Amino acid sequence: MEQRKVLLAGGNLLQAHTWKGLLETSGIDVDLKGEALIGGVGGLPIEMQTVELWVADSQLVAAQTLLDAHDIEQPQWQCVQCHEINEGSFELCWQCSSQQSEMHNE
Numbered sequence: 001m002e003q004r005k006v007l008l009a010g011g012n013l014l015q016a017h018t019w020k021g022l023l024e025t026s027g028i029d030v031d032l033k034g035e036a037l038i039g040g041v042g043g044l045p046i047e048m049q050t051v052e053l054w055v056a057d058s059q060l061v062a063a064q065t066l067l068d069a070h071d072i073e074q075p076q077w078q079c080v081q082c083h084e085i086n087e088g089s090f091e092l093c094w095q096c097s098s099q100q101s102e103m104h105n106e
Contacts, residue, residue, distance in 0.1 A: 079100075
């Protein structure tokens with residue numbers, strides 16, 4: 001089975017389903033993860049409270065290109081080190097310079 005990677009993490013459930021539909025109509029297989037955990041917001045660690053779109057490693061570039069072509073803004077993300085909210089376009093936390101966590105890809 002081909003390895004999968006997180007394409008997007010964050011946003012809300014409606015956005016995630018919209019992005020998933022857009023990608024699937026273009027022939028990109030997408031898994032939506034974290035949907036069932038949304039009801040636990042407040043009682044779960046912050047890194048478990050996000051909705052994630054996962055795609056096959058071989059389709060990652062095509063999926064990102066498609067989202068970029070539609071000017072889909074990356075959702076904000078919360079730093080796992082200092083818990084600061086960062087814009088989706090930031091790869092490093094503006095507060096503590098930690099990298100955006102991709103622990104689910106490991």
